[in-house]
Amino acid sequence: MSTRQLLHLGGSVDFVANLLMAGGLLGIVLGGIQWGIALISLGLFGPYLMRETGVLPWQDEFQREVIMRSGMHALLAVGLLVTAIMVVEGVGGRTDVDGRWAMKDAMTASTALLVLAVTWILSRTLQYWGTLVGARRFLMGYFGIGLLAMVVVFLGAMGREQGLSLGNWLLGFAQIGWVGLLVLGINRWPRLVGWLLLGTVASAVPHFITIAGQNMGEPAWIGVVEGACMMGLPLLVPGFALIAHRKTKEHR
Amino acid sequence: MLYIMSMETLNLRNNLRKYRKLAGGLTQQELAERTGVSRQSIISVEQGRYRPSVELALQLARALGVTVEDLFELASEEENA
Numbered sequence: 001m002s003t004r005q006l007l008h009l010g011g012s013v014d015f016v017a018n019l020l021m022a023g024g025l026l027g028i029v030l031g032g033i034q035w036g037i038a039l040i041s042l043g044l045f046g047p048y049l050m051r052e053t054g055v056l057p058w059q060d061e062f063q064r065e066v067i068m069r070s071g072m073h074a075l076l077a078v079g080l081l082v083t084a085i086m087v088v089e090g091v092g093g094r095t096d097v098d099g100r101w102a103m104k105d106a107m108t109a110s111t112a113l114l115v116l117a118v119t120w121i122l123s124r125t126l127q128y129w130g131t132l133v134g135a136r137r138f139l140m141g142y143f144g145i146g147l148l149a150m151v152v153v154f155l156g157a158m159g160r161e162q163g164l165s166l167g168n169w170l171l172g173f174a175q176i177g178w179v180g181l182l183v184l185g186i187n188r189w190p191r192l193v194g195w196l197l198l199g200t201v202a203s204a205v206p207h208f209i210t211i212a213g214q215n216m217g218e219p220a221w222i223g224v225v226e227g228a229c230m231m232g233l234p235l236l237v238p239g240f241a242l243i244a245h246r247k248t249k250e251h252r
Numbered sequence: 253m254l255y256i257m258s259m260e261t262l263n264l265r266n267n268l269r270k271y272r273k274l275a276g277g278l279t280q281q282e283l284a285e286r287t288g289v290s291r292q293s294i295i296s297v298e299q300g301r302y303r304p305s306v307e308l309a310l311q312l313a314r315a316l317g318v319t320v321e322d323l324f325e326l327a328s329e330e331e332n333a
Contacts, residue, residue, distance in 0.1 A: 062293035062302050128292060130301050 010059035013050070017043040037113065044117055070123040073237070077119040078112050081229075115229050122237040131245040135193075135238035136186050142234050143180040150176055175200075179235070186242065194242030201232045201239070265327045268298045271316045278316070286315040 024039030048067060050056035058064045126134035150172055178200065185193045208228045272278045280298070284291040289308065296302035297312070304312065313320045 060289040060293050061305050061308060062296055063290065065302065127301075130296075130299060 010056065010063070013047050013056055017047045019043070020046070037110070040117065041113070044120070066124055066127045069127060070120045073123040074116045074120040077233070077236075078116045081115055082112065111226050111229065114226055115233065118230065118233045119237060122233060123241075126238060126241050131238075131241045132186055132190060135190075135242050136183055138234055138238045139179055139183045139186070143176060143183065146176040146179065147173075175204075190242045190245050194239045194245070197235045197239030197242070201235050204228070204232065263327050264300065264303055265325045266297065266300060267323055267325075268294075268312065268316075271318050271323060272298075275316045283312070283315060287311040 020039050020043030024036040024041075024043065027033075027036030027039060029036075047056065048071075051058050051064075122138070126138070128134075129137065150169075154169060182193050182196055182200075205228070208224055272280070272283055278286075280294045281291050284294045287294075287308065288311070293302065293304075293308075297304050297308075309320050309324060313323050316323070
């Protein structure tokens with residue numbers, strides 16, 4: 001098989017894998033969680049299992065390096081999160097015996113898979129696009145989606161007596177605006193923006209802990225952890241990449 | 253004094269874009285096809301985001317009719333400053 005055919009075959013397999021992941025996501029949204037997770041895992045791991053076992057060749061060395069590095073980043077993300085949860089569980093000694101939430105139950109298999117998949121996809125895309133371009137696109141997307149979500153929720157809450165206070169709304173818009181502001185500094189101060197992104201996520205942690213601590217049951221706490229991962233990872237991954245960008249600077 | 257040459261003190265300078273243009277304005281896609289890699293690989297090497305293997309460096313040099321040293325050269329951190 002010629003190199004061109006190999007590239008085409010690899011691209012086709014990746015395309016099918018992306019369709020499987022999208023289908024799995026849709027399945028989860030529609031309620032078929034088990035099938036959804038199975039499809040996502042098939043799309044996520046299938047092509048690389050085939051490549052590692054020699055059934056499908058790697059497209060080229062660049063693709064292989066990107067995948068290897070993304071895998072390492074996903075391993076770091078899941079490993080560090082599991083370690084953090086286990087350490088806090090051990091130190092804090094929190095149990096659900098007295099009705100408090102149990103930290104050990106906050107890390108479910110679905111959370112681990114979610115963190116792994118999101119980190120892996122973000123890292124892979126960032127490497128394909130390049131750090132500066134990728135980080136800028138991610139943050140602009142984050143800003144756009146965040147702003148849209150805030151406006152929709154704000155309009156939905158208008159006229160209701162219950163809901164967030166004006167201060168919380170302003171805080172929400174300020175956080176989204178802050179991310180939008182950081183986009184402007186990526187080219188000039190990539191490392192600084194990287195640190196600020198990490199700081200932004202770190203500053204949000206107490207907020208999530210407060211939410212989780214408000215007499216929430218175990219399922220709600222798991223939701224909070226997953227929500228925090230979904231909101232934090234799109235900032236953390238570009239943040240780490242921007243910090244590392246200067247160290248690996250090469251001539252253009 | 254012993255100087256240790258690490259990744260942080262050496263940078264790879266590449267002239268891939270320059271020689272691609274000199275080779276009759278070869279596009280990234282055409283160069284990718286000649287060397288048997290994806291266009292994304294060529295873009296990444298050209299932008300300095302990816303350091304090619306010796307094999308790919310040789311293939312690129314051959315495809316452009318130049319030497320590997322023409323395409324890639326090491327520059328110390330002092331030169332960059």
